[in-house]
Amino acid sequence: MFGRGIKLFRLFGIQVELHWTFLLALVLWGVLGRFGFAANLLLGLTVFGSVLVHELGHSLVAMRRQVRIAGIELHFFGGVAKMVDLPRNPRDEIAIAAAGPLTSLGLAVLAGTSWWLTGLAPLAWVAQVNLTLAIFNLLPALPMDGGRIFRAALQTRLGGLRATRIASTVARGFAVAIAVLGLFTDPFLVLLAVLLWTMAGQERRLAEWRHLEATGLPQVKIVFRDAFGRTMVVEDIGQRW
Numbered sequence: 001m002f003g004r005g006i007k008l009f010r011l012f013g014i015q016v017e018l019h020w021t022f023l024l025a026l027v028l029w030g031v032l033g034r035f036g037f038a039a040n041l042l043l044g045l046t047v048f049g050s051v052l053v054h055e056l057g058h059s060l061v062a063m064r065r066q067v068r069i070a071g072i073e074l075h076f077f078g079g080v081a082k083m084v085d086l087p088r089n090p091r092d093e094i095a096i097a098a099a100g101p102l103t104s105l106g107l108a109v110l111a112g113t114s115w116w117l118t119g120l121a122p123l124a125w126v127a128q129v130n131l132t133l134a135i136f137n138l139l140p141a142l143p144m145d146g147g148r149i150f151r152a153a154l155q156t157r158l159g160g161l162r163a164t165r166i167a168s169t170v171a172r173g174f175a176v177a178i179a180v181l182g183l184f185t186d187p188f189l190v191l192l193a194v195l196l197w198t199m200a201g202q203e204r205r206l207a208e209w210r211h212l213e214a215t216g217l218p219q220v221k222i223v224f225r226d227a228f229g230r231t232m233v234v235e236d237i238g239q240r241w
């Protein structure tokens, strides 16, 4: 699935790519946003930069903990730092998962303080976008960062498979709640809920496959469609944040 995006540049040796859905999001944002086209686009680019910094936060902590990064992909719903290896233990997983929201939170505080000192309106945007990123990603719904932290916390006592099953069920509960909320407020939330539901299922299948592999049962190859309708073979998927 990786490598089909538009290659942008390398940062700290990490290839940054754009998925076509990100460009779609940028255009939609420009047209449907609250401000004029140019201002909306600028806000869209602020989101782009903020998501990129968030994913870099994950990536750099991952690399420090001997988890290789295949690249960062930005798409409609944000970004993905694609890990080649699995974190070696739940503690590493928590550190890598927490790095993204903490980076966003740090950037929000920095931008907020700068805004307070200078009164420059775009800085208020940067603060708002990053605060939203931090809070949204801390939702304890797998595969969101908060969900990964929740799963890793359960894992020490319950093992990877049970922890993932519980975390993905909780995530699907969140998906239902978000969908219901979206029906009354914003249709975008319904779309988000569908994506969350699908991805929570993928995480569960992935954990089941890993469990089968680890217990030495006959190897199975699971083929399914990912959230963007692409066919995936489970062996191709690394851990994602």
Ligand SMILES: [Zn+2]
Pocket (backbone or CB within 6 Å): 054, 058, 100, 101, 137, 145, 241
């Ligand atoms: Zn994240």
